[in-house]
Amino acid sequence: MKPEVEKIIDKDRKYVIHGWGYSSTIFVEGRGTIVKDLQGREYIDCMSGSAGPMSLGYANPRVLEAVRKQMTLPHVFHGYVNIPRVELAEKVARISPRGLTKSWFGCGGGDANETALKAAMKYTKKKEVISLYDAYHGMTIGLQALMQPRLREGLPIIPGFRQIPPAYCYRCYYGQDYPGCDYECARALETTIKHETYGDVAAFILEPIQGQAGHVYPPDQEYAKIVRETCEKYGIVVVADEVQTGFGRTGKMWACEYIGLKPDIITAGKIVGGGFPLSIAIMRDDIAENVFRGQDPMFWWHSLTHGGAPFACAIGSAVLDYMLEIGSMELAERMGEYFIRRCNELKNKHQIIGDVRGPGLYTALELVKDRETKEKATDEALKVVKNCFERGVIFGLSLQAGIGNVIKTKPPFTITQSEAKRAIDILDDALENAK
Numbered sequence: 001m002k003p004e005v006e007k008i009i010d011k012d013r014k015y016v017i018h019g020w021g022y023s024s025t026i027f028v029e030g031r032g033t034i035v036k037d038l039q040g041r042e043y044i045d046c047m048s049g050s051a052g053p054m055s056l057g058y059a060n061p062r063v064l065e066a067v068r069k070q071m072t073l074p075h076v077f078h079g080y081v082n083i084p085r086v087e088l089a090e091k092v093a094r095i096s097p098r099g100l101t102k103s104w105f106g107c108g109g110g111d112a113n114e115t116a117l118k119a120a121m122k123y124t125k126k127k128e129v130i131s132l133y134d135a136y137h138g139m140t141i142g143l144q145a146l147m148q149p150r151l152r153e154g155l156p157i158i159p160g161f162r163q164i165p166p167a168y169c170y171r172c173y174y175g176q177d178y179p180g181c182d183y184e185c186a187r188a189l190e191t192t193i194k195h196e197t198y199g200d201v202a203a204f205i206l207e208p209i210q211g212q213a214g215h216v217y218p219p220d221q222e223y224a225k226i227v228r229e230t231c232e233k234y235g236i237v238v239v240a241d242e243v244q245t246g247f248g249r250t251g252k253m254w255a256c257e258y259i260g261l262k263p264d265i266i267t268a269g270k271i272v273g274g275g276f277p278l279s280i281a282i283m284r285d286d287i288a289e290n291v292f293r294g295q296d297p298m299f300w301w302h303s304l305t306h307g308g309a310p311f312a313c314a315i316g317s318a319v320l321d322y323m324l325e326i327g328s329m330e331l332a333e334r335m336g337e338y339f340i341r342r343c344n345e346l347k348n349k350h351q352i353i354g355d356v357r358g359p360g361l362y363t364a365l366e367l368v369k370d371r372e373t374k375e376k377a378t379d380e381a382l383k384v385v386k387n388c389f390e391r392g393v394i395f396g397l398s399l400q401a402g403i404g405n406v407i408k409t410k411p412p413f414t415i416t417q418s419e420a421k422r423a424i425d426i427l428d429d430a431l432e433n434a435k
């Protein structure tokens with residue numbers, strides 16, 4: 001390692017607090033699907049940065065142009081009307097499920113989810129929240145109470161925040177087989193409401209397709225139907241966390257469409273800022289009106305200094321325009337089919353692959369030591385991902401405790417056929433060497 005590289009790493013260790021995971025690789029530039037490190041090595045980024053922000057590729061000219069244009073007014077106090085925010089909000093309303101017309105803008109997925117839950121609580125005048133096991137919603141103390149207990153060690157439990165099992169058919173929590181299970185996981189929502197809450201449930205928050213949990217999603221649309229009916233019966237707001245899946249990742253604009261879920265609020269992040277901090281909570285007008293009402297200063301209580309900044313919203317608009325122009329959903333579907341086909345071929349070849357999941361350009365391989373026992377091949381998955389990285393392909397690994405055996409890909413929509421082929425060929429080799 002060159003001495004100047006070592007120096008940066010030393011300073012990093014001394015002064016910087018890292019988040020998830022650690023790697024001493026120093027990336028310095030990117031173009032399209034390719035990122036380059038300080039040593040000049042190139043990588044195909046099959047994760048679009050941190051699971052999505054770079055979905056339009058690095059150095060996207062349209063994003064860069066939007067940044068340059070808006071730089072004379074990057075920020076205004078959020079109380080003012082700001083044109084890029086109005087324009088983006090109108091565009092978001094147009095692409096959102098019917099009835100979801102009003103947007104709140106933040107900086108990250110976590111703050112959008114906090115906003116959604118606050119909105120649900122204010123609207124319903126209730127305080128309890130239900131989420132799914134192994135969910136990932138963000139790193140605030142409130143949201144961590146809805147995620148894995150391991151992630152909130154040392155933090156308080158929020159009274160009234162509870163979790164139910166997701167629709168994880170490959171490892172059904174109820175030991176059932178689909179079909180024929182009568183959607184016990186969906187029905188668990190009502191059982192929990194009846195037997196574990198005080199009848200004070202404001203929101204059910206779910207990722208339509210769980211990202212960090214390893215691409216876990218219901219087998220058909222009946223799950224969403226049961227969940228929706230239950231929420232309507234008990235006056236509960238359905239919050240769909242689409243921070244990973246929104247804006248076309250699954251081949252549909254929203255993964256809610258994929259699983260057939262009718263949400264009251266959708267949250268989005270990652271992709272929407274094209275690499276810049278931007279998130280959205282899109283909700284029904286009547287919910288928004290109860291929470292963020294007009295000019296009354298008493299209702300001006302929910303905002304972030306940088307939330308909805310003109311520069312971020314101008315970028316958001318450019319991202320959305322460009323996505324629609326290039327037909328990103330069709331690209332996600334087409335390239336997604338390629339990834340799934342190749343991954344299924346790998347499954348036929350490598351016994352270590354227990355399950356292949358999509359949808360769209362959102363593929364996951366679950367590795368197992370034995371297909372019968374389904375014992376998780378966690379060390380092997382880490383070895384495969386590391387090996388691919390050393391050979392210039394970035395894949396993701398579910399890092400949450402007890403999961404680590406799911407290899408994930410969510411490359412930019414603009415990944416080329418030859419980049420995709422090269423990435424999967426290297427994965428094939430790495431799986432061969434993982435035995």
Ligand code: PMP
Pocket residue numbers: 051107108109110111113136137138139207211212241242243244269270
């Ligand atoms: N929801 C989901 C589904 C996510 O994957 C993430 C980030 N991994 C978040 C919320 C939190 O987003 P952020 O890190 O931008 O706060």
